[in-house]
Structures are given as structure tokens and as C-alpha cells.
Amino acid sequence: xxVPHLVASTPxxxxxxxxxxxxxxxxxxxxxxxxxxxxVMDRLSLDMRADDRLVIIGPSGSGKSSLLRVMMGxxxxxxxxxxxxxxPYIDGQPGKHGKPLDTRLQTQVxxxxxxxxxxxxxxxxxxxxxxxxKVHGLSKAQATEKARLFLARLGLESKLHAWxxxxxxxxxxxxxxxxxxxxxxKLMLFDEVxxxxxxxxxxxxxxxxxxxxxxxxxxxxxxxxxHFARHIATRVVFCxxxxxxxQGPPEQIFTSPKEPRTREFLQKVLHxx
Amino acid sequence: xxxxxxxxxxxGNWGLLWDGLKVTLELALISNVVGVVLGFGLCLLTLSRWxxxxxxxxxxxxxxxxxxxxxxxxxxxxxxxxxxxVFIGPITMGVLALGLNLTAxxxxxxxxxxxxxxxxxxxACVALGLRPWQRTLYVILPQALRTALPVLMTNGxxxxxxxxxxxxxxxxxxxxxxxxxxxxxxxxxxxxxLIALIYLALSxxxxxxxxxxxxxxxxxxxx
Numbered sequence: 001x002x003v004p005h006l007v008a009s010t011p012x013x014x015x016x017x018x019x020x021x022x023x024x025x026x027x028x029x030x031x032x033x034x035x036x037x038x039x040v041m042d043r044l045s046l047d048m049r050a051d052d053r054l055v056i057i058g059p060s061g062s063g064k065s066s067l068l069r070v071m072m073g074x075x076x077x078x079x080x081x082x083x084x085x086x087x088p089y090i091d092g093q094p095g096k097h098g099k100p101l102d103t104r105l106q107t108q109v110x111x112x113x114x115x116x117x118x119x120x121x122x123x124x125x126x127x128x129x130x131x132x133x134k135v136h137g138l139s140k141a142q143a144t145e146k147a148r149l150f151l152a153r154l155g156l157e158s159k160l161h162a163w164x165x166x167x168x169x170x171x172x173x174x175x176x177x178x179x180x181x182x183x184x185x186k187l188m189l190f191d192e193v194x195x196x197x198x199x200x201x202x203x204x205x206x207x208x209x210x211x212x213x214x215x216x217x218x219x220x221x222x223x224x225x226x227h228f229a230r231h232i233a234t235r236v237v238f239c240x241x242x243x244x245x246x247q248g249p250p251e252q253i254f255t256s257p258k259e260p261r262t263r264e265f266l267q268k269v270l271h272x273x
Numbered sequence: 274x275x276x277x278x279x280x281x282x283x284x285g286n287w288g289l290l291w292d293g294l295k296v297t298l299e300l301a302l303i304s305n306v307v308g309v310v311l312g313f314g315l316c317l318l319t320l321s322r323w324x325x326x327x328x329x330x331x332x333x334x335x336x337x338x339x340x341x342x343x344x345x346x347x348x349x350x351x352x353x354x355x356x357x358x359v360f361i362g363p364i365t366m367g368v369l370a371l372g373l374n375l376t377a378x379x380x381x382x383x384x385x386x387x388x389x390x391x392x393x394x395x396x397a398c399v400a401l402g403l404r405p406w407q408r409t410l411y412v413i414l415p416q417a418l419r420t421a422l423p424v425l426m427t428n429g430x431x432x433x434x435x436x437x438x439x440x441x442x443x444x445x446x447x448x449x450x451x452x453x454x455x456x457x458x459x460x461x462x463x464x465x466x467l468i469a470l471i472y473l474a475l476s477x478x479x480x481x482x483x484x485x486x487x488x489x490x491x492x493x494x495x496x
Contacts (some may be wrong), residue, residue, distance in 0.1 A: 117397035
């Protein structure tokens with residue numbers, strides 16, 4: 001069986017090198033708080049390689065979503081620095097605005113959200129081609145051709161002219177993933193993308209993500225689904241109180257966590273499952 | 274009442290009435306274009322986070338909402354030329370007065386629509402790399418327009434009625450023409466009734482369409 005390709009262009013070779021310490025993304029002492037009381041990233045440092053799939057787990061309010069939103073440029077940081085593909089990406093040091101410095105780099109990050117964010121006034125096709133036409137300057141014919149290709153790979157070619165309101169939750173989320181992929185991102189962020197779905201639709205979305213994983217797409221995933229986390233992650237990162245408490249390969253984190261806080265958290269969520 | 278209805282006097286006046294109707298339609302249509310476009314812009318200004326943008330915009334709205342439309346028209350015809358030394362022609366001045374009045378009311382209609390766009394859609398726009406103006410044009414405007422459409426159209430019909438007020442400053446619209454025919458022929462009953470029926474015939478289909486649209490939106494919400 002041939003594996004359909006979702007990643008339109010593979011990253012340049014220099015990005016997929018296997019240096020022991022990742023230089024695809026480097027977070028250094030990143031600080032972010034909402035007012036005095038709520039510190040969501042407390043001098044957080046984290047590295048990522050171009051072939052990494054990070055799954056971030058942790059109690060709610062531990063800054064998991066904030067990390068994704070900062071990487072996407074939706075929120076600013078108030079301290080520390082972030083580099084992306086070896087270039088300075090976000091500078092949160094005093095006097096800096098703490099948002100992406102380079103819009104070209106920013107467009108190489110794609111994000112999918114918890115609630116379906118398909119634009120209801122546009123058809124599936126319209127949703128897919130809007131940004132490629134307006135941001136990347138593709139012609140309508142080029143963009144349409146590309147949209148057809150991506151939908152076919154996701155098994156949604158029959159939905160090209162459907163409206164978002166005619167799709168199931170799982171289909172909407174898959175179209176949202178396709179929409180993000182249309183811009184050929186180097187990094188994909190998934191913010192609890194299956195949390196709002198009915199159980200039978202979770203699998204179809206997770207399968208698309210696994211398909212992406214096989215094509216070596218770099219991803220950062222926030223999820224509460226520990227089974228899926230174990231399946232897709234190259235590295236699991238446990239965050240609490242704005243810090244990375246522990247990280248490692250999924251087998252290690254899920255079977256023999258070193259930190260008592262990780263163990264405590266996993267006991268709670270796995271028990272509830 | 275033993276009044277004898279007689280419509281014969283109209284035979285020589287159809288051309289006049291037709292000219293008046295054209296002026297009325299011109300006033301109503303152009304005012305609506307002005308109101309629908311500028312109304313959205315004004316709405317965005319009132320939602321600005323900067324006080325010095327928000328405040329004048331709100332003041333503009335309150336001025337048009339809280340003064341009589343008749344006064345606004347008279348003011349545009351007599352005071353704007355005195356203040357700014359411009360008078361571009363009766364129809365243009367009428368369009369200006371009616372259009373800006375409609376702008377103020379439409380801005381309020383748009384506001385609810387803009388605020389109803391989910392926050393995550395705005396986040397998705399950033400994630401897709403759309404610039405703020407692209408986000409406004411391609412994502413916020415179409416959604417707001419859809420929500421606001423029934424109110425925009427109702428406002429549009431009411432501006433068609435209000436356009437009759439320009440007769441007071443001698444713009445030869447349907448009302449003005451009607452008035453002069455009525456006085457010349459001493460037939461006010463026939464003339465004004467006919468004029469009323471024409472306004473009704475113009476507005477009723479649009480009003481019916483709005484009702485149909487609202488019912489459809491309600492059932493779409495319920496689904």
C-alpha cells in the first residue's frame with residue numbers, strides 16, 4: 001500500500017539533521033503571565049528537532065495551550081527568547097513586543113484549534129484556497145488544484161463543494177487540518193483538536209495526524225488522550241506550573257516516570273480513562 | 274361623501290411622475306450603497322480599542338439617531354453650503370444627507386454581526402497568515418453582513434420612505450412631483466393616493482423578502 005503524502009514539500013535536509021540537541025525550535029527561559037497571579041510559562045526552556053512530535057501533557061492551567069498560542073503568534077511572551085529553524089523567532093526580553101519577528105517564519109507554522117474554525121460563509125473549497133490565494137499569491141486555478149489534491153489525500157474529495165454546515169465534526173476538523181496544510185507549514189500545532197468531537201469521530205482525525213507523522217511532519221500536540229499521546233509522540237513533555245517537569249520517550253514517561261508529580265498526574269488521568 | 278374620482282388629468286402627467294420616480298429610486302439606491310459600505314466602516318471604528326477613534330464615531334451615530342431626518346436634510350441643503358462653500362447639486366446633497374443618516378443606523382446593525390464572529394475564527398485568520406485588513410474583508414465582513422442583512426434591508430426601505438423628505442428642499446422626486454400635480458389639477462386625493470401606492474409597491478416586496486429571510490435564519494439557528 002502506498003502512503004499518501006500530506007506534506008507537500010519535505011523540509012530542506014539541513015533541518016532534518018539528527019543532532020542530539022534540537023535546533024529546530026529552542027525556547028529559552030520563556031516567561032508569560034496573565035497579570036500577577038497567573039504565571040503560565042515560568043522560565044520555560046524546551047528544544048525540538050525537525051523530526052520531533054512533541055505531545056504536551058499536564059494539569060489544566062499549566063500553560064500547554066499558551067505554548068502553542070505563543071508559537072503561533074496569537075499571544076506574546078514577557079521574557080526569554082524563542083528561535084525557529086535556527087533564526088530568532090520571538091523575543092520577549094524587556095522592550096520587545098514578544099510576538100513573532102518575522103511573518104515569513106510565522107506562516108511556516110500551522111495550527112488547528114479545538115472548535116471547528118471553518119468559515120461558515122465559504123464552501124470547503126473556499127476555506128482551503130482563501131489563504132493560499134491571499135497570502136501566497138496563488139491563482140485560483142492553482143489553489144483549487146492543490147485543494148483537490150489535499151482533500152483527495154484525506155479522503156474528502158467528494159466534499160470539495162460542500163458547506164461546513166453539511167459536514168460532521170470529524171470531517172470539519174479534517175478539513176481544518178487540510179486548510180492548514182495548504183500553506184505548506186514546517187511545524188503543525190494541534191490544540192486539543194479531538195476534545196470537542198464525538199468518540200466515533202476522534203479516530204478519523206487521529207488517523208490523519210498519524211498519516212502526517214509518517215511523513216515526518218514536525219508537530220506539537222496538546223491532548224488529554226494519553227493512549228493517542230503514547231502512539232504518536234516521539235517525546236512526551238509533562239508541564240506543571242509553567243515549567244517542564246519531565247520529558248522523554250513515551251514508553252519511559254508512561255511506564256516509569258521519574259518525577260513524583262508526573263506519576264501522580266498520570267495515575268489520576270489514566271484512572272479516569 | 275359624494276366625491277367623484279377622476280384620474281383623467283393624469284394622462285398628461287405620466288412623464289412627470291416617471292421622472293420623479295427615477296429621482297426617488299436614484300436617491301434610495303445610492304444612499305443604500307453609501308449606507309451599506311460606510312456603515313461597516315463606521316461600525317469598525319466604534320469597535321476600535323482606541324478611545325479617540327471610537328468616540329467621534331459614536332458621536333456621529335448619536336447625531337444622526339437623535340435629530341429628525343427632516344432637519345438633517347435641511348441642514349445639508351442650507352448649512353453645509355454656507356459652512357464649507359460647496360453645493361454639488363440637489364441630488365448629491367440629498368444622497369449625502371440620506372446616505373450618512375443610513376450609515377449611522379447601519380453601523381448599529383453591523384455591530385451585533387461583527388461581535389458575533391467567534392474569537393477562534395480570528396485566531397484561525399492569524400494562523401492562516403491573513404493580514405488584519407484581509408481578515409476584516411474576507412472573514413468578518415461576510416459573516417457580519419449575513420447576520421445584519423434583515424436589519425440592513427429594513428433600514429434600506431425606511432430610507433426609501435425618508436427620501437420623500439427631500440421634496441421640502443425642492444428636489445424633484447416622486448413626492449415633489451406628486452405635490453405639484455396635485456396642486457395644479459386640484460386633485461390631491463387621487464394624486465396622493467397614487468403616490469402612496471407607488472411607495473407601497475416599491476417597499477412591500479422587499480419587506481416580504483426580509484420576513485422570509487428572517488424565518489430562514491431562525492430555522493437555520495434552530496437546526
